[in-house]
Each structure stands twice: as structure tokens, then as C-alpha cells.
Amino acid sequence: MKLNKFSVRNYRSIASQSDINLQSFNVLLGKNNEGKSNLLKALNIAMETLLKHGHRHNTILSRANSRRDLNYDWARDFPFQYRDRKLGRESIFTLEFGLNNEEIMEFRDELGLQVNGIIRIRITYDENNKANIEVKKQHGTQYKKKSSEIARFISSKIKFNYISAIRTENMAINVLRNIVIQRLTQSPYNEEYEDAVKKIEEIQEKVLNDIASQLKPSLLKFLPKLNSVNIKSEVDRYNPYYWSPDIQLMLDDGVETNIIHKGEGIKSLVTLAILKDLQIFNGVSIVAIEEPESHLHSEAIHELVEVIHEISNSSQVIITTHNPLFVQRNNIKGNIIVDSGKARIAHSIEEIRSILGVMPEDNLQNTSNVLLVEGKTDQIVLSKLLSTLSLKIKNSLNNNHFVIKYMGSASNLCHTIGELNQSMCKVLVVLDNDSAGHSEGRKAIERRLIKEQFIKYIGGPGSREAELEDIIRPDFYKDLLLSKFYLNIESSAFRGNKKWSEKLKSLAISAGTDLTDSLKNEIKVAIAESIPSNINSIDDIFIKERLHVVESIVTAVEQMLE
Template sequence: MPKVMWEPLGISTNRGTCSRDVKLQISAERRSNAFRRACEIFVDDGASTLLAYKGDGVQSLAALALMRHASDRRGSARNLVVAVEEPESHLHPRAIHELKAVLDDLSRRHQVVLTTHCPLFVDRADIQQNVVVFEGHARAARSIQEVRDVLGVRASDNLRHAELVLVVEGMSDKVMLDAILGIAPGSLQTAFRDGAIAVSALAGGSKLTYQLGILRDSLALYHCFLDNDDTGRTAIEDAWVAGLVTDADYHLASCPGMTNSEIEDLLDVDVYRAAIENAYRISLSVKQFRHGKAKWSDRLRKVFESQGKIWNDRTELEVKTRVADCVHVNPGQALHPAKRASFDAFTSAVEVRLTELKRSRE
């Protein structure tokens, strides 16, 4: 801002005296007020327009962004209490996510208090941080279901009491995961049997973003375990772009030495060999199946076709169902010791999240 230089002023009086020591002073507060009145803020969201002419939602975003900028400049020397009433009002769904990111950033250094009807702003990791107001009384929430009831959120019956939802691609994956978790050691088995963990099948990896959006809106925490193939990786990337997952929210069924792999690749063939060979009169002992580097379904397709069998979507679904049934019968021997590392990493992450949830309730 240019600095204005004032020349000395001579002021004459009736008596002919003259003063050359006249100063013009403007207080910092008045300068600030004058600057506010004179300042114009333009926002370019496709059309550069004065902020005053934008909608309420954009104005709210701008105000919070300026507040964050001011807090960054002041550093930690001054703590703020930021109170926002219904921040989701007048905002496009995508803008709500942007606003949440701003508020999350502010909350790392300052106290942020919101009143909201939007499930997105609920603290799902630490339920007691949410205060429910009902019939004129306010208190810390006791459970996620209580928050759902206040907001009018409906969760499907199998997820209603779950603290953590494990998301897999297909129903056969769900059957296998249910069986293995049912005999898992320690807290993991207890949480599964008590309903604190629920497994949800997508019916296709391409539906991940849609399903995670539903889970988020129902205030559910989730962790994904998908096939390590193009479909699974693309699904995770799409969900990440949509702001629905972080790198801590998923694992892929990776198998040593394989570029693409499925959950079935982690299994010991001997668990299901007899069932598949007897049902289809084929042999799974061939080299192309046991030692191939393609993912499980691609190797099995070659086995079927080379041994005179039809392989199509119906066959694949049927075979996967038979394999899942074998795992259900013998879950303790299902995973191959040399191929289960990614699954063990997944279950370890789930245990950590359960521990964090337990601590948040204490």
C-alpha cells in the first residue's frame, strides 16, 4: 500500500500566529475499518464475481478460509473458538466436503463447535465428542445409534449396531471373511461375534464409491479389503478422489510375485481341490493352475477351457461359491501360510481401529 507523505501545514489565526507542528493521525482501528469498507473480494468459481453477490454457501466458505488464513499467520499465539451454525446450509454436496476439510484443518489448532443436521460432520471415531440436543436437553452422545436416531439416519439391519464395517467385493468374499473372522484370535473374534464388526459385500468393485457414500451417510466407519486387480485398484482410486477413503482405510489382497491377485489367491488349494474336481471332473494339479502368475480366476478359466469345460460368468460365480463353502467348513486351514501376509495386515489394521474405538469410549 503506498505511503502518503503529508507536507507541513501552516494554519493562521486571527492574531496572526502560525503553527507548523500539525499532525494528521488515523488510529489503527479506523484504518482497519476503512480498509474493510473499501476492500472488494472477488471469487472466481467459473465467473469472477463480487463475494457479496455469491450465495450464502460460498460466502461461508470464504469466511472460514479467511479465518483459517488469519489463524495461520498468528500461529499458536492466539487460540480461537470457531462456532458455525449448520455449515451445510445452501452448499452443494461437493462444497460440503471442501468445507469439512477447512473445518478439520481449523480444529487441529482451535476449538470448532458446529450445529448440524448433516451426518458428514459427525465425529464417528469419538462418539462422545458429539452432543445431542433433544427436547431442550443437551448431553454427550452415548452411541452411534443414538446419533443416527437424532439425525433420522437409517442403517440396514445387519449394520445397525456395527462399529466398523468391512467392505469386500462379492458375496463369496463375505462368506469367507465371515468364516475366518469367526475363529480369529482375541478381540477380533469377540467383536465379530458381538456384532461390533459387520461384513458388507459390494456385488462388484465398481460399486465401491456408491456403497461407501451410503455407509458414510449412515455414520458407519469402514475398512475395505478388495482384490488387487484393475477393478479393485480403480475402485479405491475413485473412492479416494471422492474423499471417501484414505490410505489407512483399505487393503488389497496382494500375493507375492503376482501383479494381479484375488482373495482366492491367498487360499490353500487343498482346502477346495476335491470339491471343485468332483463337481466339474477336472484336475487342479496342472502346472498352469498351481504355478501360473495370472490371478486365480484367469488361471482357473484356462484350466476349464483346456479341459473341455465352459467358463463364463455363471460358471465363475458357481465355482467361487463352492470355494467359499469349503472355507466356511474349514476356515482354520483356508489361508496359505506363504500367501496370507496381506490378509494378516488387513486384520491387524482392523484390530488397531477397534482398539482406537474402545479408547474413545473410555
């Protein structure tokens, strides 16, 4: 089962009806005070109302739900401009669920009702804060009579977690408490409790230790010095389904400390880590998160992007954000723009950039695809070479759909990728196949700025160090170096297995030339610019045996442009 669509009307800033078609990962984008948070709060009210309605005959879960405050208040939440009218004085929430074939059969067997795979629930709150729940179907009155049973069926298949923008330690504890209650009420624990009260403490300890052990691997990412995770609580031996609110989450990263004494960023990360690692519900989970980037520094946000994507593999995720890193660049329809209290599906990256106020520099403004290289000569050479090898790349370069950007030095890699990620660009990196290139590449990967498959190392095969100039035939630039720089590459000083820059340095020393960085760059640029824009014969300019990486780059760029 999944939530296909959510609609809301007459709730806070959302006066006219807004419909949201939901996918696995949904990103609500918009400026401040346009209704993003209100949409998520409305979804929270609707889901919690439905789940409470479905659980009202379940003593255990009713107790858990009784502690939840649904926070609907007509005097505060109904749009102010409509309060004087006689009709339409209700806040309306609509949930549309999709059932798979197995669930359709279960629905028929349990409730004796036929269903086409779609169930719509309409929830209204009136001025007395009273909720009315109605199943919207065209199959007579039986659906209305069995609204509670239908809600209970849905609630057995759906788990909902809402994480507000203000995340305290209570947020993590509430999520953890709900998971503990669910685990304890599932077989075999439920039967064991009924049959043998004496096993309560033993089972409780087993559950808490199990949850704690599941949490530790994820928390280690944020707390590298973490030694242990321990969960403590008090349970009434003669009322095993009543859980004390005084549940504690203890984290040992040198000293065992209650989470209430940790920083806001850690509290936020712990809450989301719990959701990622404890997907134990037998059904579909829906996770709604307001501004997941709150209280986090940039490196933690990159880590969090991956965590939320992992959650979306097993749950439907809906977030609000101002951070471009969460934008679904490969699935534009997963981005929902909220403007003036209305929600609509985004149609392009440019539209998303506009609503977020992202203004990429120079020629990046119209592109979503960037090949990031070390120096200006890499940019010049690869622009000519890739255009020759691929018409698609050539056309994309011409219309700025694809840009080759140089960063000046491999040491600028992390900073530059961070900026490009903020500009919502897809990035492929080409570095020299030397110690500096590999060192900076590993650093970017470790900081989760980019994945391994998006970095290519160029220069030639084998274990020796190499750089882009090593793929160019020396005969091609022999006359240029001799006539303009008085360097004869036929000298023995230019031979050997060192990378091109090292050989050039040896040649310059033997010729009595001071090879400054400025002169070396001038030589590199001269060679790059001597390559014609329209290459007739690649073999006359480049060493064929060293073009395998270039061919791999062509494939990767063409895939990026799809």
C-alpha cells in the same frame, strides 16, 4: 486460553439453564426447532458483548465492533411464557475461560490480581436491551471493579467467528474484513502507520496480497480452474484505520469475478476456507458455524469435514448439523444432543442415530464397524479366517459389533462408502489386488470418501495382479472342482502368474466349459463354503507367504474395534 464452558438461560426456546462443556470440536445435534441454532446464537451474543466490552477503549477495534449488530432484542428473544413475571426478566449468558500457566502470570502482572486458572463471566440483558457484565469470582470487589480490564485481557487472547446458516457473500467479506483489520493493527504494521503515513498504500497492498496468496491453495480444491485471487479495497490515506465496507474478494477461475456473483455453495466454502488458512490471531480462536453443510453437494461436504477438522487443530469449533458425517465417532463426548431446549452430552452412537433419524439397514443397525469387501465369497472367507486369527474379531462378529459387508463389485465402492459414512460407521475396505480394485480405490480416495490407510489390497505380494482366491491352496479345492465342476486344476492351463479368475477362465476353455459369470461365482462360493468355520490348521488351507496382508487386516480391524 480456551472456552471451557458456556451456559444460557431465558433465551428464546432455552428457558431453563443449559450448560455446554466444550472441547476442541463440538457438534450440536438434534431435530428441527429443538434449540441448536439458538444455543449458537446465544454464544455469539455473549462473546460479541464481551469482546466489545473489552475493546471499548481501543479506537480501531471499537470502530470495527460498532458495525456489528449483536441482534439482542428482549421483546423477541426473552421466552414468551415468562414475560409477565416480576422477577427473573433477564436473559443470562455465562462464559467460563481456562488460562494456562503463562496467562496466569500475565493476568497477575497486568491486572495485579491472583487467579486460579478459571475466569467466569456473567452477561445479562434486561428488558431495555441493556447489557451488564460481571466477573464471577470469590476474591472480593476488585474483580468487579476491573471487569473492563479483565474483559480486555480475555479479548486479547480470544478471537471469535460466528457463521450463520444463511451465508451470503457478506459473511465471507465480514470474516475477511475482520482478519484484515487485525493484521493491520498488529506490529509491525501499526508502528509503520504511526511513523510514516506515506507507506499506507504499500503496506495495504502487501497485506491484501499476502492474504490472497494464503487463500488460493484452499480455494483451488473447490475451483480447480482458479487462476488467481485478488482482494481490493479503498482506504482513506489520512485515516488508515478506517476501512471502507466496500472490500471486494475477486476470484479468477477463467474470468475474474466478484464473489457476490458466485453460487451459494462457493460462498459458503470460501468463508470456511478463509478461516482455515488464516489462523493469524496470537491466541485462541473460537469458530461457531450453523449447518456447515448448507448449499453443498455430497462430495463438497466430505471435503468440508476435513476442512473443519483442520480448523479444530488451531481453534475451538462448535457446529450445528443434521448431517451424520460431522458426528465425532471417535470422541462421543464431542457430540452434544439438543432436545426440548436442553443440551446434554451424548453417550453412544445409537443415541445419536436416534436423534438424527438414521436407520441403518439390516445388521448394520447395531454396529459402528464395517469391513467392506467386493463379493460374497470374500465375505465368507474373511469371516472364517479373521475369526480364526483373532478372538476379538470373532466375538465382535458374533455380537454384531463388527460386520463384514459385501458390495457386489468394486465399482460400487464409492456409493457404498457414502452410505456407510451417512450411517456413521467406521469403515475398512478390502479390495482385490488388481487394476479394477486399485482404480476404484483411488477414485474413493480422490473423492475424499476414505483415506489411503483404510484400504487394503489382498491376493499376494509382488506386482502381479491377484485376488482373494489366490491366497487359498489349490490342493484344498482340487477334488471339489473335479467332482462338482469337472475341472482338473492339474492341467497346465491353470498354471502361470495370472490372477485366479484368469487362470480359471483358461482352465474352463481348455475343458470346453463356458465360464459364465454365474458359473464362476458358483465355483467361488463352493470353495468358500468348503472352508470350515473352525479352522484347525491355517497352513492346510491358505498359502502362508500370502497372508501378510490378512495379518495387516487383523491389526487394522482390532484397532478399529478399540
